[in-house]
Amino acid sequence: MQKEVIILSIESSCDDTSAAVLHNGKMLANITASQSIHEQYGGVVPELASRNHQQNIVPVVDAAIKKAGISLQQLSGIGFTRGPGLIGSLLVGVSFTKSLALALDIPLMEVNHMQGHILAHFIQEGKDLKKVPAFPFLCLTVSGGHTQIVRVTDFLEFEILGETTDDAVGEAFDKAAKVMGLPYPGGPLIDKYAQSGNASAYKFPKTRMEGYQYSFSGIKTAFLNFIQNNLQKDADFVNNNLHDICASYQQHLITVLLEKLVEASKDTNINEIAIAGGVSANSGLRKTLEELGLQKGWNIFIPAFEYCTDNAAMIAQVAYYKYLKGEFSDLRVVPAARYAF
Ligand code: KG4
Ligand code: ZN
Secondary structure, eight states: OOOOOEEEEEEOSSSEEEEEEEETTEEEEEEEEEOGGGGGGTSOOHHHHHHHHHHHHHHHHHHHHHHHTOOGGGOOEEEEEEESSOHHHHHHHHHHHHHHHHHHTOOEEEEEHHHHHHHGGGOBOSSSOOOOOOSSEEEEEEOSSOEEEEEEEETTEEEEEEEBSSOOHHHHHHHHHHHTTOOSSOHHHHHHHHTTSOTTSOOOOOOOOSTTOBOOHHHHHHHHHHHHHHHHHOTTHHHHHHHHHHHHHHHHHHHHHHHHHHHHHHHHTOOEEEEESGGGGOHHHHHHHHHHHHHHTOEEEOOOGGGTSSOHHHHHHHHHHHHHHTOOBOTTOOOOSSOOO
């Protein structure tokens, strides 16, 4: 008889406290507490994030265990995000995991948050089996802290082909929103306003980069200058043109992202193409990728909305494969703000 494998996972790398339960590879529960406190500050305040994780972690884990209908004693192991992320936020999840694993005398599996985003494509829930990418596939991983093109050859085999040399694309969304006076995180708001705007209304400059590398800091600065110059001429410029500004800027970022993905697909001869991470929730990116996929004959994989942004279900997915391979972490493991693949 197949051994029952039940994994609890914890995600606390930024401002979402999340816990999930996976039973023999099937997701039973995924509970996330998001922190709205940061909205008023225009970005995540690390100390506040850490304190909120401390308050949320026990109720969130408790809710996930109850929803899954299991007891703590049934757990086979616990997966946790070791990094990358905010050190104070990570520390809460890592400390909690270590204590619980020690108390239950079960193994713990450290997970790279970005690998978690990619394996979100393998989350299975409910009765129907979802179609998953075949190996090897390329994944454009786009979040608040990262922008990467990754070649994935197996569940735990990842190779970064290219990444941003400065800011992440999520940062380019959020900072642009802040300049326009929108609250944090601004990415979803730019997406919302862009839907009824003219994407050809304004043009923004491109930064030429080698290979599959990206750069967004120049684009961010160009956007800031664009807004300031126009505000000098017309104090109502942003209010009167919000939808067109958002649509044009968003389309520009999408074009930059997808140009490199097209090159990577051509050079590697890989037509299985996925996107992952918070920015993969962007409706413009999803739509443009679908159109591009039809045109190029790609098999496209776009995560369900709830698994684009930070969640513990994706962390459980990586932890599950590590559990099956016996890749356990030592109880002395510490969080890693920077944590390479
Ligand atoms: O993956 P994630 O939840 O956290 C990190 O690991 O960083 O990504 C958060 C990022 C933020 O920059 C947020 O603005 C962006 O994802 N984001 C979006 C959308 N939804 C979330 N950006 C553009 N359009 C969206 N719909
Ligand atoms: Zn993330």
